[in-house]
Every structure is written in C-alpha cells, then in structure tokens.
Amino acid sequence: MNDAHLDPGVGEVLVSEEQLRERVAELGREIAAEYEGRELLLVGVLKGAVFFMADLMRELPLFCEVDFMAISSYGSATDSSGVVRILKDLDINIEDRHVLVVEDIIDSGLTLSYLMRNLRSRAPASLEVCALFVKESAHKVRKTVRYVGFDIADRFVVGYGLDFAERYRNLPYVAVLDDSLLPEGM
Numbered sequence: 745m746n747d748a749h750l751d752p753g754v755g756e757v758l759v760s761e762e763q764l765r766e767r768v769a770e771l772g773r774e775i776a777a778e779y780e781g782r783e784l785l786l787v788g789v790l791k792g793a794v795f796f797m798a799d800l801m802r803e804l805p806l807f808c809e810v811d812f813m814a815i816s817s818y819g820s821a822t823d824s825s826g827v828v829r830i831l832k833d834l835d836i837n838i839e840d841r842h843v844l845v846v847e848d849i850i851d852s853g854l855t856l857s858y859l860m861r862n863l864r865s866r867a868p869a870s871l872e873v874c875a876l877f878v879k880e881s882a883h884k885v886r887k888t889v890r891y892v893g894f895d896i897a898d899r900f901v902v903g904y905g906l907d908f909a910e911r912y913r914n915l916p917y918v919a920v921l922d923d924s925l926l927p928e929g930m
C-alpha cells in the first residue's frame with residue numbers, strides 16, 4: 745500500500761480492482777474476436793491510458809504493436825478547454841494499419857474528435873477507439889467509441905492511470921475525487 749490510498753482527497757471507490765480486471769478481460773475477448781487474423785496497432789494516449797493499455801494488451805491473443813501519442817488540451821487540471829496540440833507524435837507510420845486508439849477517459853470528447861480527425865488523415869486500414877471510461881457529457885461522441893469499459897456520470901475520477909494534477913495514477917482502483925479538491929463549479 746502506498747500513501748495515496750490514505751489520502752483524504754480520494755473519495756468513494758467507483759470501480760474496484762477486481763471489476764477493472766474483469767471488464768478489461770471482457771474487452772480483450774471482444775477485441776480479439778473482432779480482429780482475429782489481423783495484426784493490430786494499439787495507439788495509447790499518454791499518460792493516462794498506459795495502465796489500461798498494458799493490461800488490455802495482455803488479454804489479446806493477437807500479434808499487436810504499440811505506439812504512443814501525447815496530446816495537451818490547454819486548461820486547468822480538471823477542465824479541458826478544447827484547444828488541442830500534439831506534444832509527442834507516433835513513431836510508426838499507420839498507413840494501411842489496423843489502428844485501435846486506447847483512451848483512458850472521454851469527457852467532452854474534444855481530445856478524441858481532434859485525434860480521430862488527425863489519425864484518419866493518415867489513411868489507416870481501419871481506425872477504432874477503445875475507452876475505459878466514457879462520461880455522460882461525452883454523449884455526442886459515444887457512438888464513435890467502439891469499445892467502452894464503463895459509462896460513468898460526470899464526476900472527476902482518479903486512479904488506474906487517471907490523475908488529478910499528476911497525482912493518484914498509481915491507485916489500483918478508480919475513485920471519485922473529493923469535491924473539496926475541485927475548483928469551483930466542477
């Protein structure tokens with residue numbers, strides 16, 4: 745156990761370690777069935793998706809490669825403003841590849857919309873999205889997410905890769921962040 749578990753900022757557990765493991769295994773089975781016979785390229789969005797992606801790919805009995813992108817949306821720690829910029833691009837050319845974008849959480853959907861437009865222009869053979877969490881506020885982009893781990897309410901959550909100001913990524917479960925830590929209006 746690390747000290748983050750004892751942090752008063754960590755509220756109610758939304759998804760336990762066990763529930764995460766089960767759902768990730770289910771997603772793996774679903775993805776493996778649909779991509780059977782194809783070689784997959786998983787594109788992880790840094791940093792939050794790393795934890796999910798590492799677990800997900802171990803549930804995939806397929807040949808798969810990984811690559812990463814880092815994207816910044818300007819804004820405060822808990823609010824994405826909509827202006828998106830690539831901080832680190834892919835190393836691999838994705839033309840004619842079967843690409844599965846792995847995201848930690850979709851909130852407004854702005855990051856995802858930008859990313860999909862950008863990746864689509866590189867002519868992959870196929871392009872789908874797997875997100876561990878989709879918030880209610882993402883209803884407009886929900887249909888573009890082929891694989892969804894959990895649909896959740898519009899609350900700020902941390903753990904299993906998800907951070908608040910870079911903290912709490914190492915929690916093995918996902919918890920709601922205590923309201924008192926959030927800026928006004930969240």
Ligand code: IMP
Nearest residue numbers: 824850851852853854855900901906907
């Ligand atoms: P969007 O562009 O509004 O969909 O924001 C997506 C990004 O915002 C995610 O990749 C996260 O980095 C961050 N984010 C959104 N909601 C949460 C949350 O509840 N906890 C932690 N990070 C979040």
Ligand code: MG
Nearest residue numbers: 792906907908
């Ligand atoms: Mg973040």
